[in-house]
Amino acid sequence: MINTLFVNAQTVGVVLDDGGVPLSDVNVYFSDQEILINTDSEGVFTLQEETPNNSYIHFFKAGYATRLIKYQNGLLSKVILEKLHVSLDEVGVVESYNMLGNSKLTNIEKKRISFLESSSMVESITQLNGVDMISSGLGIQKVVVRGLSGMRVVSYLNGMQINNQQWANDHGIGFTDLGLQEVELIKGASALKYGAEAIGGVLYFKDYPFISSEKLKGFVATKFNTNSYFSSNQFGVKWGQNNFHFNLYGQYSIAADYRLPNNWYLFNSRFKQNALKFSVAYRNNNWQNIFRYQLHTEAPGIPGHIHGDPNAASLIDLTSSSLDLSTGFATSRPSQNVNNQIFIYESNYVIDNIRFNFYAGHFINNLQEWEKWSRPAFDMDLSNTQITPSIRYSNNNMTVHLGSQITMLNNKNNIEDRLVPDASSFNVGPYLTIDYDKDNYGLNSGLRYDYKNLKVNDQTGEFNIDYDKVFSSTSFSSGLYYKLTDHIFRLTYSGAYRAPHFSELFSDGVHHGTNRYEIGSAELNIEYANQFDLKYQWFNNHLGIVINPFAQYISDFISVNPADTFISGYKVYNYIQYDQVEIKGVEMNLHYHPHALHNLHFEQSYSFLQTKNKDDKYGLALTPANSIKTKVLFDFDGVFDGWEKEIKKMWKHLDYISLYHQYKFKQDSYAEYEEETDAYSVINLQLGLNLTERFLCTLGVENLLNEEYTPHISRVRGVAGGIPSPGRSFNINLKYEF
Amino acid sequence: MKKLNYLLAAFAFLAITTMTSCSKEEDSCHECHVAYMLANGNEVAVDFGEFCGEALEDAEAPGYTVDIPETIVGTDTVPAGTYGNGNMEIHCEDHGDHDH
Numbered sequence: 001m002i003n004t005l006f007v008n009a010q011t012v013g014v015v016l017d018d019g020g021v022p023l024s025d026v027n028v029y030f031s032d033q034e035i036l037i038n039t040d041s042e043g044v045f046t047l048q049e050e051t052p053n054n055s056y057i058h059f060f061k062a063g064y065a066t067r068l069i070k071y072q073n074g075l076l077s078k079v080i081l082e083k084l085h086v087s088l089d090e091v092g093v094v095e096s097y098n099m100l101g102n103s104k105l106t107n108i109e110k111k112r113i114s115f116l117e118s119s120s121m122v123e124s125i126t127q128l129n130g131v132d133m134i135s136s137g138l139g140i141q142k143v144v145v146r147g148l149s150g151m152r153v154v155s156y157l158n159g160m161q162i163n164n165q166q167w168a169n170d171h172g173i174g175f176t177d178l179g180l181q182e183v184e185l186i187k188g189a190s191a192l193k194y195g196a197e198a199i200g201g202v203l204y205f206k207d208y209p210f211i212s213s214e215k216l217k218g219f220v221a222t223k224f225n226t227n228s229y230f231s232s233n234q235f236g237v238k239w240g241q242n243n244f245h246f247n248l249y250g251q252y253s254i255a256a257d258y259r260l261p262n263n264w265y266l267f268n269s270r271f272k273q274n275a276l277k278f279s280v281a282y283r284n285n286n287w288q289n290i291f292r293y294q295l296h297t298e299a300p301g302i303p304g305h306i307h308g309d310p311n312a313a314s315l316i317d318l319t320s321s322s323l324d325l326s327t328g329f330a331t332s333r334p335s336q337n338v339n340n341q342i343f344i345y346e347s348n349y350v351i352d353n354i355r356f357n358f359y360a361g362h363f364i365n366n367l368q369e370w371e372k373w374s375r376p377a378f379d380m381d382l383s384n385t386q387i388t389p390s391i392r393y394s395n396n397n398m399t400v401h402l403g404s405q406i407t408m409l410n411n412k413n414n415i416e417d418r419l420v421p422d423a424s425s426f427n428v429g430p431y432l433t434i435d436y437d438k439d440n441y442g443l444n445s446g447l448r449y450d451y452k453n454l455k456v457n458d459q460t461g462e463f464n465i466d467y468d469k470v471f472s473s474t475s476f477s478s479g480l481y482y483k484l485t486d487h488i489f490r491l492t493y494s495g496a497y498r499a500p501h502f503s504e505l506f507s508d509g510v511h512h513g514t515n516r517y518e519i520g521s522a523e524l525n526i527e528y529a530n531q532f533d534l535k536y537q538w539f540n541n542h543l544g545i546v547i548n549p550f551a552q553y554i555s556d557f558i559s560v561n562p563a564d565t566f567i568s569g570y571k572v573y574n575y576i577q578y579d580q581v582e583i584k585g586v587e588m589n590l591h592y593h594p595h596a597l598h599n600l601h602f603e604q605s606y607s608f609l610q611t612k613n614k615d616d617k618y619g620l621a622l623t624p625a626n627s628i629k630t631k632v633l634f635d636f637d638g639v640f641d642g643w644e645k646e647i648k649k650m651w652k653h654l655d656y657i658s659l660y661h662q663y664k665f666k667q668d669s670y671a672e673y674e675e676e677t678d679a680y681s682v683i684n685l686q687l688g689l690n691l692t693e694r695f696l697c698t699l700g701v702e703n704l705l706n707e708e709y710t711p712h713i714s715r716v717r718g719v720a721g722g723i724p725s726p727g728r729s730f731n732i733n734l735k736y737e738f
Numbered sequence: 739m740k741k742l743n744y745l746l747a748a749f750a751f752l753a754i755t756t757m758t759s760c761s762k763e764e765d766s767c768h769e770c771h772v773a774y775m776l777a778n779g780n781e782v783a784v785d786f787g788e789f790c791g792e793a794l795e796d797a798e799a800p801g802y803t804v805d806i807p808e809t810i811v812g813t814d815t816v817p818a819g820t821y822g823n824g825n826m827e828i829h830c831e832d833h834g835d836h837d838h
Binding site for chain 1: 779795
């Protein structure tokens with residue numbers, strides 16, 4: 001159904017509920033313009049700019065069904081939001097605008113990113129089903145999707161692919177939650193527009209939209225935890241009027257070594273982070289231009305560093321019995337210095353049913369790894385230029401995306417010492433996707449061809465490489481969607497490929513961050529992956545269920561395995577290739593709101609994953625253990641209505657209380673050189689407070705029972721028998737919005 | 739007024755946590771050791787002094803050597819000899835304290 005809105009050098013409308021009552025504080029998001037405004041007390045929203053026809057507008061308010069509308073000018077109209085009996089948006093099919101595609105037709109998951117929610121953005125993302133993390137405390141964290149990570153899980157930040165030497169487990173995600181609104185996730189190779197080589201999946205991180213406001217708006221926020229004396233401080237200012245908008249954010253974070261459950265401190269798990277982010281947008285009729293700049297620097301320590309066999313190390317040698325706050329934050333060795341800069345220019349032109357988009361981004365990553373005080377072990381600049389012209393055509397039922405992603409990557413060592421060589425690559429990836437969505441069924445189909453030329457020319461030190469090879473292949477995705485009363489079925493079949501990375505081909509040296517001497521293989525070939533994904537959803541007013549079995553088959557899977565030799569005191573690891581690997585599993589979600597107690601939310605997710613290496617009797621390395629994640633949340637909204645005034649006054653600041661429990665099963669499917677990992681439970685508790693309408697606070701305890709555990713995919717599980725994750729931590733997070 | 743108090747409290751908290759979390763300048767002097775590797779792959783560290791500035795650079799440079807006498811560390815004996823420059827490694831990074 002097309003809704004129409006009146007326009008006269010501005011865009012105005014009114015939002016009502018299904019009883020005709022105006023709705024205030026409805027988020028009205030102009031997706032193509034990336035502008036967010038809110039309705040006033042009379043349900044009216046006004047954007048002091050014209051909106052091109054066929055732009056998408058997304059209406060959202062908690063407790064109401066979201067709406068996605070294609071804008072047409074000329075007629076006055078209203079937008080009706082249906083009141084939900086309870087909010088089941090996590091399991092219901094939600095109309096929303098997604099960068100990764102049509103969420104009705106494609107299995108896309110979304111997560112709001114909130115500064116108040118947890119100590120770390122990556123930790124909050126792991127609440128999504130099938131998502132885990134490789135970490136060694138807060139300083140180094142990487143996302144794992146259905147057992148795959150590193151080069152196989154591609155992260156995008158505002159459309160720019162993050163290339164920050166992510167091939168290694170000690171190289172983190174490269175940015176923080178500063179200025180971010182949400183993340184979209186496709187598991188597996190279905191995100192063709194962004195998904196060259198993303199056989200594990202694509203994470204698309206989006207900034208908070210621009211606003212339209214005469215007054216400057218913004219926030220200041222701070223968080224602190226007692227486990228590592230972690231302190232993170234952020235500010236943000238936003239303004240927008242007369243077709244011009246800007247956002248500015250800044251952050252400073254610092255942490256000391258984290259405390260283990262036995263009250264020892266993991267030496268050198270400390271870190272520092274700074275970030276600055278600036279975005280401006282200017283519109284001229286149907287033409288919009290956006291420029292973004294982001295600077296992110298960090299200096300994480302590399303804990304668990306050992307010479308010799310890491311398994312033979314003692315935890316005593318890697319920890320301290322106490323923490324001296326006067327020195328506990330100071331950078332030690334080994335450590336990394338990371339400097340990331342992102343420049344983005346994006347231009348959109350919308351006319352009739354067509355949206356033209358031109359995207360140009362440039363990402364510069366400098367990574368230094370310091371084992372010595374006076375000189376780094378390696379110092380590399382990795383620059384990535386990405387140009388993506390694209391066209392979107394949409395009519396009532398069909399949307400076609402046609403585009404091409406052009407990527408130029410250059411890796412340059414700044415010193416003679418090096419682990420990986422100088423290298424460059426040029427990649428062109430034209431793609432076409434078609435989405436057809438009508439009534440209760442739909443289908444999507446997409447095709448992408450990539451031409452990648454990798455050149456490695458390095459005769460420095462021990463390297464003597466002259467390599468020039470082309471990797472070309474086709475990726476595809478196809479899916480069916482069908483809705484039968486309250487039952488929804490979504491079936492996807494996708495295929496993708498991943499060319500070997502220059503680190504996998506030509507590594508030759510000590511990698512202090514992983515306690516290894518790593519040796520690549522120039523004989524490696526392309527990995528090919530095929531995935532089947534079936535998603536079934538059912539929901540009524542109080543209960544929602546999702547069942548999502550999947551299977552992925554990867555041929556020529558590149559892995560790294562230990563040898564029985566040591567070089568320079570470090571165990572040697574060789575890059576090899578397995579003929580065939582299988583990854584199978586099922587993910588399930590349960591979401592329940594008791595009828596007698598609508599304020600109580602009960603959510604539970606189940607993730608079962610099995611990996612199999614067909615070349616031997618073992619599983620794959622770093623396969624996450626099966627898990628059950630449970631969240632019980634009680635929302636205090638309206639609870640005290642009708643109570644005595646004094647009691648209401650006393651408790652009015654309560655927003656919610658939540659308990660989160662993660663149970664990890666024992667992991668007895670592992671690679672030949674790994675060991676079984678025990679089961680464990682972790683409980684987190686959080687209390688949300690509205691100190692005032694603008695001053696929000698959360699108080700929390702993470703690892704409430706001080707459980708001692710080492711995840712199977714911990715970065716330091718193979719060191720000293722497994723270094724435990726952080727013990728109990730009390731947190732306070734504050735945010736003031738103005 | 740109450741809102742202003744909350745805001746001031748928040749800023750004060752922000753300021754305090756920021757100021758107290760600032761770190762000291764990196765200490766430029768560090769204890770260096772010979773990383774003597776045993777046959778079983780374990781390392782025995784033999785300290786040979788604290789180095790600062792240019793002396794630290796020299797100690798970490800390729801080709802640097804140090805003579806150490808026979809040294810007993812726990813149950814392991816490190817023979818006397820000239821180390822560095824290909825004969826074992828020299829490291830100057832810090833480690834956690836062993837005062838457990």
